[in-house]
Amino acid sequence: GAVVSQHPSWVICKSGTSVKIECRSLDFQATTMFWYRQFPKQSLMLMATSNEGSKATYEQGVEKDKFLINHASLTLSTLTVTSAHPEDSSFYICSAITGASTDTQYFGPGTRLTVL
Amino acid sequence: AQKITQTQPGMFVQEKEAVTLDCTYDTSDQSYGLFWYKQPSSGEMIFLIYQGSYDEQNATEGRYSLNFQKARKSANLVISASQLGDSAMYFCAMREWGSSNTGKLIFGQGTTLQVKP
Numbered sequence: 001g002a003v004v005s006q007h008p009s010w011v012i013c014k015s016g017t018s019v020k021i022e023c024r025s026l027d028f029q030a031t032t033m034f035w036y037r038q039f040p041k042q043s044l045m046l047m048a049t050s051n052e053g054s055k056a057t058y059e060q061g062v063e064k065d066k067f068l069i070n071h072a073s074l075t076l077s078t079l080t081v082t083s084a085h086p087e088d089s090s091f092y093i094c095s096a097i098t099g100a101s102t103d104t105q106y107f108g109p110g111t112r113l114t115v116l
Numbered sequence: 117a118q119k120i121t122q123t124q125p126g127m128f129v130q131e132k133e134a135v136t137l138d139c140t141y142d143t144s145d146q147s148y149g150l151f152w153y154k155q156p157s158s159g160e161m162i163f164l165i166y167q168g169s170y171d172e173q174n175a176t177e178g179r180y181s182l183n184f185q186k187a188r189k190s191a192n193l194v195i196s197a198s199q200l201g202d203s204a205m206y207f208c209a210m211r212e213w214g215s216s217n218t219g220k221l222i223f224g225q226g227t228t229l230q231v232k233p
Contacts, residue, residue, distance in 0.1 A: 032219050043207065043223045044161075057218070091159055097219050104151065105211075105221055107161035 002028050004096050006108035013084055014116055021079045021111045023094030029074035030096035034105065035067075038091045050077045084115040119143065120210050122224035129198045130232050136183070137193040137227045139208030145169075147213040150191040151221065152182065156204040164206075167191055198231045205229075 003026040013019050023033055032051050036044040048056045048069050056069035066088075068080040077096075081088055093110040097103040121140045129135035141150065152164040167175045167182045175182040183192040195202055208224040 034220070038159075041205075041226075041228070043225050046220060049218055049220060093159070093161060095161070095221075103219070104163055104166060105219070106163065107153070110159040110161075112159070 002096070002098075002104075002106040004030075004094065004106050004108040006094055006111050008111060009109060010112040010114075012114045012116065015085055016083055018080055018082045019084055019113060021081075021092055021094075021113075023077045023079070023096070023108050025075045025096045025106075028096075028098050030077075030098060031074065032097050033071060033077040034095045035069060035077075035079050036093045036095070038093060038110075040091075044093065047079075081113065084113070086115045089113055089115045119222045120208055120224035122206075122208055122227050124227045125225070126228045126230070128230050128232060129195075129202075131200060132197055134194060134196045135198055135229065137195070137206050137208075137229065139191045139193065139224055141189050141191060141208075141210050143189075143210065143212055145212040149211045149213065150182070150184070151209045151211070152180070152191075152193045153207045153209065154202075154204045155207065155226075161207070165193065195229075200231050200233060203229060203231045 005024045007022045035047045038044050047062045048058045050056045050069050050071040052071045052074050071077040095105040095107040119142050148169045150167045154162045165177045165180045167184045174184050179196045181194045205226045205228050207226045209221040
């Protein structure tokens with residue numbers, strides 16, 4: 001089956017620093033990747049849709065300058081949380097699809113970010 | 117308006133028994149897909165089962181089956197012969213294939229299932 005990896009699986013950083021999270025499709029080419037944020041015991045909240053070679057489409061209320069997304073290749077998308085603050089602490093999950101019309105989204109294992 | 121509704125925040129089931137997790141949806145698209153994902157405490161989202169709006173048969177995958185009632189706009193997940201490892205959060209999700217088809221999934225609020233030994 002389709003495998004998506006995320007790195008790192010967890011990260012602790014100081015307030016004011018930037019953190020980069022990588023999302024890779026390991027055995028398929030992902031035309032589209034998605035970034036989600038999830039708070040404890042809540043549903044996934046879509047942050048942005050990332051298409052290879054083009055600018056990401058952000059959901060309403062998501063700060064583009066704070067959450068920088070780059071989809072440089074068909075197997076890699078990155079999310080950079082800039083000038084992180086404690087309220088950015090969350091579980092971040094990416095997913096990927098190949099682009100076929102009935103495609104399933106396959107999810108990465110997630111990254112737990114803690115900002116001190 | 118909520119497009120995907122899961123009305124059961126938490127459910128308990130005895131090991132080896134069957135359990136049904138409810139999901140209702142709302143869409144004006146004729147073409148759409150319904151998904152169920154499992155999220156154990158580790159956090160990973162595991163794809164379980166898919167049902168297309170034009171599929172005439174209910175989807176089945178091992179112990180998972182989807183009770184699809186199109187007229188009622190419901191897509192309940194049935195887990196047969198529950199196992200302790202089924203304890204997790206379960207999400208119902210929908211993808212609309214209409215003119216705004218971006219591949220986005222719309223998720224429900226989730227149901228936490230606990231299997232009792």
